[in-house]
Amino acid sequence: MSPAEEAGLALDQQVCFKLYAASRAVIRGYKPMLDALGLTYPQYLAMMVLWEWQASDPGQPTVKALGQRLMLDSGTLTPLLKRLEQLGLVRRQRAVRDEREVHLGLTEAGLALRGQVPPVQQRLHCMADVDAGELIELRERLDRLLHLLDR
Amino acid sequence: MSPAEEAGLALDQQVCFKLYAASRAVIRGYKPMLDALGLTYPQYLAMMVLWEWQASDPGQPTVKALGQRLMLDSGTLTPLLKRLEQLGLVRRQRAVRDEREVHLGLTEAGLALRGQVPPVQQRLHCMADVDAGELIELRERLDRLLHLLDR
DNA sequence: ATCAATTGAATTGCACACAATTTATCTTGA
DNA sequence: TCAAGATAAATTGTGTGCAATTCAATTGAT
Structure with missing residues (x-):
């Protein structure tokens, strides 16, 4: 590997880990609501x-x-x-x-x-704080990534 | 819930599911390399x-x-x-x-x-196809989301 | 028509995730 | 100092994920 890559975590690793961490964090965020639903x-x-x-x-x-x-x-x-x-x-x-x-x-x-x-506002409380445009952007980027990965 | 929300999956649900799906897809993508490492x-x-x-x-x-x-x-x-x-x-x-x-x-x-x-190019093959700027954007959006979720 | 190949679920086995509890150790305050 | 609380790992139990295999049912090519 190049020294530049190995200076720290390479970009792909960072993205993959953050994806993994964010997915689990979101599921944790849903937990209170889901517990209520069983x-x-x-x-x-x-x-x-x-x-x-x-x-x-x-x-x-x-x-x-x-x-x-x-x-x-x-x-x-x-x-x-x-x-x-x-x-x-x-x-x-x-x-x-x-x-x-x-x-x-x-x-x-x-x-x-x-x-x-419950309605969106009570599902993932903090999601309401995120700008809708930001969420749409994120969804689209995830879509493109998913599309690339499914091959 | 409002009819507009219930017309389909609401935006937050779409993002959360795609996050969950993308995370698993990435791990699948790493599998061949990881199998070689054991x-x-x-x-x-x-x-x-x-x-x-x-x-x-x-x-x-x-x-x-x-x-x-x-x-x-x-x-x-x-x-x-x-x-x-x-x-x-x-x-x-x-x-x-x-x-x-x-x-x-x-x-x-x-x-x-x-x-x-192996070097990045062989780690997650398709990641090389993704524009670096796109990856950086994705990482930053995931960072912001993670920051919001950790509270 | 028939038998090999394919398909859809189920099963098995292994490795996470995570809540809840337990155990051992350490810290602290009266 | 010493008992109460806090802390770090380990343990227990449940529910995924997923590869690999199995089994029954269907399809297709001859």
Whole structure:
């Protein structure tokens, strides 16, 4: 490595570490709200997708579809979804047409939980302090990075 | 929640999810290099701190100091450091002066491993494709977000 | 039609993260 | 000085992430 690189942490390392640290910090920030809902952050993300799906798409998503959305595989999702099922929020059922697939649906309680999610201002308190333009910029930069990394 | 927010995922949710997804994507990107080194990403971060410490600071960092640097607690670090010790890369020793502290040092192999880390271009291949200015911008935005979240 | 290849979930095993508790040690103040 | 509080690691328990494997169901090429 060049001496210039090795003087300290190189730029890529700094960005990667800060990404990792910021991701965990955000999840910590959501914790109080999520505790009130009785969900973990990944479980909350799964519920978000199911709430959205309910509203827009016809039919129910499969584990695979959810996995593509969240970029998580069945090794992570299967136990997570079983916990949501245990909580009485989600229904998992094998498709009749193709018995390899498992379709995901919301129970009454799962649907009702959506109403318990507080408005943005109370979700990640400090996010409200961040300028909206700044957030949009950050989102776009993350998008470009994600796009590059997915190859 | 307002209808405008609920039309889709609100901005904060998008940013938080993308942060979470990008962090995991970056770690995936590092995987081939880390497999060659025989390290996981968090283990690599710990080694980076120890390599840097060696070069700049006098004395050895404690588990606490490492934890503050990486924003990780002993519940995560103790088993991770024991694995690095098993690999023969790190030495853990109770301080004589204060027996509550555990000081961390590098073994010969631990020091030598630094030479095995490939240059930036081969670390996260696609990072080289990203404009340096873009990376600096991203780092600064993550810094500001981290600063806001740490309160 | 059939069998090899593919696919979707589930399972297994390992390594984080982190809250909560425990243990040992140190510090401090009456 | 010595008991109360603070501190540093370790431990315990739960829930991810993800690679690798397994298993059942489906598809496709001959």
